[in-house]
Amino acid sequence: MTDIILGKNQYGKAEVRVVRITRDTARHEIEDLNVTSQLRGDFASAHFDGNNEHVVATDTQKNTVYAFAKDGVGSPEEFLLRLGRHFTGEFDWVTGGRWEAEQYTWQRIEGDEGPHDHAFVAGGTETRTALVQIDGDDTTVIAGLQDLKVLKSTQSGFVGYPKEKYTTLPETEDRILATSVTAKWRYNRNDLDFNEVFADVRSRLLAGFSRNYSYALQHTLKEMAEAVLEAHPEIDEIRFSTPNSHHFVVDLSPFGLENPNEVFFAADRPYGLIEASFLREGADTDHWSWSGSAGFC
Numbered sequence: 001m002t003d004i005i006l007g008k009n010q011y012g013k014a015e016v017r018v019v020r021i022t023r024d025t026a027r028h029e030i031e032d033l034n035v036t037s038q039l040r041g042d043f044a045s046a047h048f049d050g051n052n053e054h055v056v057a058t059d060t061q062k063n064t065v066y067a068f069a070k071d072g073v074g075s076p077e078e079f080l081l082r083l084g085r086h087f088t089g090e091f092d093w094v095t096g097g098r099w100e101a102e103q104y105t106w107q108r109i110e111g112d113e114g115p116h117d118h119a120f121v122a123g124g125t126e127t128r129t130a131l132v133q134i135d136g137d138d139t140t141v142i143a144g145l146q147d148l149k150v151l152k153s154t155q156s157g158f159v160g161y162p163k164e165k166y167t168t169l170p171e172t173e174d175r176i177l178a179t180s181v182t183a184k185w186r187y188n189r190n191d192l193d194f195n196e197v198f199a200d201v202r203s204r205l206l207a208g209f210s211r212n213y214s215y216a217l218q219h220t221l222k223e224m225a226e227a228v229l230e231a232h233p234e235i236d237e238i239r240f241s242t243p244n245s246h247h248f249v250v251d252l253s254p255f256g257l258e259n260p261n262e263v264f265f266a267a268d269r270p271y272g273l274i275e276a277s278f279l280r281e282g283a284d285t286d287h288w289s290w291s292g293s294a295g296f297c
């Protein structure tokens with residue numbers, strides 16, 4: 001018999017879809033989440049002995065998500081912290097875990113008499129994300145957003161790159177810059193008003209994107225990161241994954257027409273993929289809490 005030991009493992013229920021309507025008044029609130037709960041700890045006997053006495057069923061984890069939603073969500077970060085503290089507090093052998101959520105954006109429909117009380121429209125492509133990682137006494141919260149589509153129609157260029165035998169790209173000092181931002185930022189505290197900080201980070205990301213001339217998407221990411229890290233000492237690090245959604249000027253000369261950056265072909269692929277992390281000086285460049293977050297360098 002080959003000796004086998006158990007390496008890293010975690011388990012739980014993935015993608016629990018929960019919609020919480022707060023209906024204390026006629027003006028309803030909606031919170032729409034996709035929650036994943038994964039436990040880590042001593043689960044060797046389940047893997048080696050067929051003994052499930054430590055296995056808090058994934059079905060139980062799913063039910064806990066729905067039961068906790070009865071008390072309200074509040075913010076995805078707080079909701080995940082409640083779940084994580086519950087599982088690590090309730091079961092001695094659960095020493096940590098990973099709790100992750102996406103929150104979908106719903107906005108009130110503008111009705112005849114202003115914002116509607118209980119009718120909503122999906123808020124475009126953007127999704128808010130949250131992650132809570134617990135390892136023993138360490139709890140780390142990472143907030144984020146994905147698929148936030150932004151574009152500026154001028155004040156962007158790309159020049160000065162190496163020209164060699166495979167280079168055909170012409171330099172430009174006036175192009176469209178467009179991307180779909182996926183960003184995640186790591187907090188150094190857990191006692192925050194997460195909704196308030198999220199709203200402010202989002203608006204600073206947009207301000208950073210739009211503020212200055214862009215020499216490259218790389219340069220603009222640094223502007224966005226700086227806007228966030230300067231204003232939020234409770235954030236140690238922000239990571240980006242951003243496709244450069246190329247817009248090519250269409251050659252209209254065959255039709256005898258000029259095209260001074262007015263008509264573009266919006267290519268969906270291939271796209272440049274620009275990823276970068278920015279940290280407060282002295283922060284941990286490889287913090288353990290990023291483990292399992294795919295799609296970032």
Ligand SMILES: O=c1[nH]c(=O)c2[nH]c(=O)[nH]c2[nH]1
Pocket residue numbers: 158169215216217218244272
């Ligand atoms: O903002 C850009 N960054 C690049 O790295 C790059 N490369 C490229 O071909 N175009 C661009 N644009």
